[in-house]
Amino acid sequence: xxxxxxxxxxxxxxxxxxxxxxxxxxxxxxxxxxxxxxxxxxxxxxxxxxxxxxxxxxxxxxxxxxxxxxxxxxxxxxxxxxxxxxxxxxxxxxxxxxxxxxxxxxxxxxxxxxxxxxxxxxxxxxxxxxxxxxxxxxxxxxxxxxxxxxxxxxxxxxxxxxxxxxxxxxxxxxxxxxxxxxxxxxxxxxxxxxxxxxxxxxxxxxxxxxxxxxxxxxxxxxxxxxxxxxxxxxxxxxxxxxxxxxxxxxxxxxxxxxxxxxxxxxxxxxxxxxxxxxxxxxxxxxxxxxxxxxxxxxxxxxxxxxxxxxxxxx
Amino acid sequence: xxxxxxxxxxxxxxxxxxxxxxxxxxxxxxxxxxxxxxxxxxxxxxxxxxxxxxxxxxxxxxxxxxxxxxxxxxxxxxxxxxxxxxxxxxxxxxxxxxxxxxxxxxxxxxxxxxxxxxxxxxxxxxxxxxxxxxxxxxxxxxxxxxxxxxxxxxxxxxxxxxxxxxxxxxxxxxxxxxxxxxxxxxxxxxxxxxxxxxxxxxxxxxxxxxxxxxxxxxxxxxxxxxxxxxxxxxxxxxxxxxxxxxxxxxxxxxxxxxxxxxxxxxxxxxxxxxxxxxxxxxxxxxxxxxxxxxxxxxxxxxxxxxxxxxxxxxxxxxxxxxxxxxxxxxxxxxxxxxxxxxxxxxxxxxxxxxxxxxxxxxxxxxxxxxxxxxxxxxxxxxxxxxxxxxxxxxxxxxxxxxxxxxxxxxxxxxxxxxxxxxxxxxxxxxxxx
Numbered sequence: 252x253x254x255x256x257x258x259x260x261x262x263x264x265x266x267x268x269x270x271x272x273x274x275x276x277x278x279x280x281x282x283x284x285x286x287x288x289x290x291x292x293x294x295x296x297x298x299x300x301x302x303x304x305x306x307x308x309x310x311x312x313x314x315x316x317x318x319x320x321x322x323x324x325x326x327x328x329x330x331x332x333x334x335x336x337x338x339x340x341x342x343x344x345x346x347x348x349x350x351x352x353x354x355x356x357x358x359x360x361x362x363x364x365x366x367x368x369x370x371x372x373x374x375x376x377x378x379x380x381x382x383x384x385x386x387x388x389x390x391x392x393x394x395x396x397x398x399x400x401x402x403x404x405x406x407x408x409x410x411x412x413x414x415x416x417x418x419x420x421x422x423x424x425x426x427x428x429x430x431x432x433x434x435x436x437x438x439x440x441x442x443x444x445x446x447x448x449x450x451x452x453x454x455x456x457x458x459x460x461x462x463x464x465x466x467x468x469x470x471x472x473x474x475x476x477x478x479x480x481x482x483x484x485x486x487x488x489x490x491x492x493x494x495x496x497x498x499x500x501x502x503x504x505x506x507x508x509x510x511x512x513x514x515x516x517x518x519x520x521x522x523x524x525x526x527x528x529x530x531x532x533x534x535x536x537x538x539x540x541x542x543x544x545x546x547x548x549x550x551x552x553x554x555x556x557x558x559x560x561x562x563x564x565x
Numbered sequence: 566x567x568x569x570x571x572x573x574x575x576x577x578x579x580x581x582x583x584x585x586x587x588x589x590x591x592x593x594x595x596x597x598x599x600x601x602x603x604x605x606x607x608x609x610x611x612x613x614x615x616x617x618x619x620x621x622x623x624x625x626x627x628x629x630x631x632x633x634x635x636x637x638x639x640x641x642x643x644x645x646x647x648x649x650x651x652x653x654x655x656x657x658x659x660x661x662x663x664x665x666x667x668x669x670x671x672x673x674x675x676x677x678x679x680x681x682x683x684x685x686x687x688x689x690x691x692x693x694x695x696x697x698x699x700x701x702x703x704x705x706x707x708x709x710x711x712x713x714x715x716x717x718x719x720x721x722x723x724x725x726x727x728x729x730x731x732x733x734x735x736x737x738x739x740x741x742x743x744x745x746x747x748x749x750x751x752x753x754x755x756x757x758x759x760x761x762x763x764x765x766x767x768x769x770x771x772x773x774x775x776x777x778x779x780x781x782x783x784x785x786x787x788x789x790x791x792x793x794x795x796x797x798x799x800x801x802x803x804x805x806x807x808x809x810x811x812x813x814x815x816x817x818x819x820x821x822x823x824x825x826x827x828x829x830x831x832x833x834x835x836x837x838x839x840x841x842x843x844x845x846x847x848x849x850x851x852x853x854x855x856x857x858x859x860x861x862x863x864x865x866x867x868x869x870x871x872x873x874x875x876x877x878x879x880x881x882x883x884x885x886x887x888x889x890x891x892x893x894x895x896x897x898x899x900x901x902x903x904x905x906x907x908x909x910x911x912x913x914x915x916x917x918x919x920x921x922x923x924x925x926x927x928x929x930x931x932x933x934x935x936x937x938x939x940x941x942x943x944x945x946x947x948x949x950x951x952x953x954x955x956x957x958x959x960x961x962x963x964x965x966x967x968x969x970x971x972x973x974x975x976x977x978x979x980x981x982x983x984x985x986x987x988x989x990x991x992x993x994x995x996x997x998x
Contacts, residue, residue: 278677279678281677282673283670376787376788382763387759387763388759388760389690389691389760390694392697395702481669482702483694483698485695487665487666487691487695524670
């Protein structure tokens with residue numbers, strides 16, 4: 252019971268902190284936090300599959316870019332307004348996720364990593380191939396005038412922040428709820444020992460498929476949100492580095508924790524942002540930090556907090 | 566394209582030049598008197614902060630390295646002459662990683678953390694297109710040195726300009742007359758299968774057909790391809806000119822395999838120097854390029870009696886007559902593009918001078934830029950005369966065709982500025998600030 256109240260207080264506190272940060276930080280950090288919250292949704296989606304289900308994908312850029320292009324093309328070419336375009340993005344990402352889940356989940360372990368990587372590369376090349384519509388590697392702009400919702404200008408810094416917050420909060424609460432349901436506990440059981448979960452009578456294939464579907468859709472939400480709030484869709488976001496980044500964020504923050512993706516995304520963002528001010532070899536700094544954290548905090552920052560201080564951390 | 570009114574002679578009109586000389590003379594006189602130095606430093610002693618979005622890492626790093634050197638040289642020159650509006654330039658350089666996401670973040674940083682007066686720099690189109698929306702939303706003048714058609718196509722915004730380097734559309738279409746009249750009437754194109762290559766495919770094909778030529782075949786090479794021999798049999802036998810624009814690390818392999826395939830008896834070759842920027846034309850494997858032709862934005866090898874301010878500009882940026890660093894002959898520059906940084910910084914100085922006294926300097930800078938038409942060849946603009954179109958925010962200028970001849974690139978043709986014109990596709994002056 253006490254654990255439950257701790258969990259509720261933690262999640263409410265995180266969301267309240269993000270709201271308060273808007274009022275006490277500078278415009279620069281406001282902008283960064285908006286971006287971090289959107290990208291943290293991507294990391295949360297990844298974490299749902301990797302951290303809770305134990306499936307290491309190297310192809311999540313495909314889902315992120317599916318959401319990004321689902322919204323971008325709907326607005327740019329079909330001239331849909333924000334809400335229908337967002338709905339199209341989610342539907343499209345769900346279809347892509349379902350298709351990938353249907354095919355890739357026939358494999359496990361390293362094979363799953365390779366298959367997801369290959370599908371993501373195929374998606375990247377498809378975007379380049381249909382350059383007439385996607386503008387390929389250059390990408391395209393979603394014009395400022397089109398980015399309005401209920402008469403609100405989503406390019407306004409305050410509105411952008413609260414829109415990013417809304418996306419983050421909805422995803423965060425969904426994950427916090429989902430991992431505590433019997434479905435979520437079964438995913439953890441699959442992560443720990445799939446054969447045992449199957450022997451206990453759980454339909455592990457169905458659970459993994461649904462986990463991948465939810466993970467893909469959350470990544471798509473992030474991609475669509477990024478395109479909407481920052482006005483750009485491009486093939487770079489479908490490239491392999493955007494499959495590696497959410498893995499990195501989750502590892503840094505703590506896989507299998509609800510808080511880890513946010514911590515990891517923010518940590519990685521500011522690590523690049525600050526270190527690049529001092530040296531052009533900032534990627535070396537990032538690499539050294541990752542090695543350090545992997546050696547001394549193998550469970551990630553939130554994972555270490557759970558291990559040392561707060562075992563109830565979800 | 567309107568050719569009237571406001572003229573940038575070395576960046577300034579005659580009247581403005583006279584006023585400036587008078588002002589500078591007065592300032593010099595006053596500044597020699599103790600106690601008066603503060604009064605001649607324009608409106609404020611604050612430095613003029615310029616965000617420099619630079620490709621220090623990623624695929625554009627070779628360009629970034631030279632863009633940065635050129636920028637530093639231009640800043641040293643401008644500051645030695647009193648800076649911008651009496652304010653010394655302070656460059657805030659941030660690596661964009663040649664990545665559109667980081668590019669946008671960097672632009673935000675310029676605007677909201679460093680309080681930059683303007684931002685400039687980057688080359689790769691995807692970084693520009695990813696960053697420009699944020700520059701527009703943050704109302705930060707964003708002057709790019711990219712040569713992409715993005716600005717003039719109308720997809721960006723009023724705060725984004727490309728004032729000192731021509732765009733790919735005008736470059737490519739200006740090549741068609743020379744290729745048709747001098748190299749051959751039947752062309753096969755080989756290009757990378759992404760946006761950069763598609764621009765060449767579309768703009769050149771259109772211009773070449775208008776000239777009466779024929780495009781026999783368009784061969785798209787998939788991205789990340791590392792072997793090219795299997796594509797060469799697709800080149801029709803009656804091809805008179807092979808137009809190639811491969812870029813990236815595989816370009817040396819491409820040229821080498823092309824040489825092995827044709828064995829010295831192939832069609833005439835025409836390419837864009839983008840493929841070989843920062844690469845020594847005498848590198849092993851490139852021998853096959855001898856006798857072939859290239860587009861260059863500004864000739865890498867110094868040409869006798871051609872560009873009046875080229876030698877002075879080379880001295881300033883530390884480039885020798887062969888287009889390499891004066892301190893390391895193996896460090897070849899990106900000479901065909903980097904002049905854009907030099908010229909853009911001087912352009913910024915000029916538009917700020919014009920915008921003096923405005924309460925909204927950033928908006929006034931854009932309005933001042935939009936009123937510019939002629940840019941005259943000078944040490945500030947060593948690449949040559951140009952015409953700036955204030956409606957499309959894009960400059961038009963001469964293009965150079967060079968021929969590989971005994972290990973150097975010799976200029977064989979300079980296009981007219983008119984060769985680069987195309988109808989306006991946007992009027993940014995109609996957009997709200």
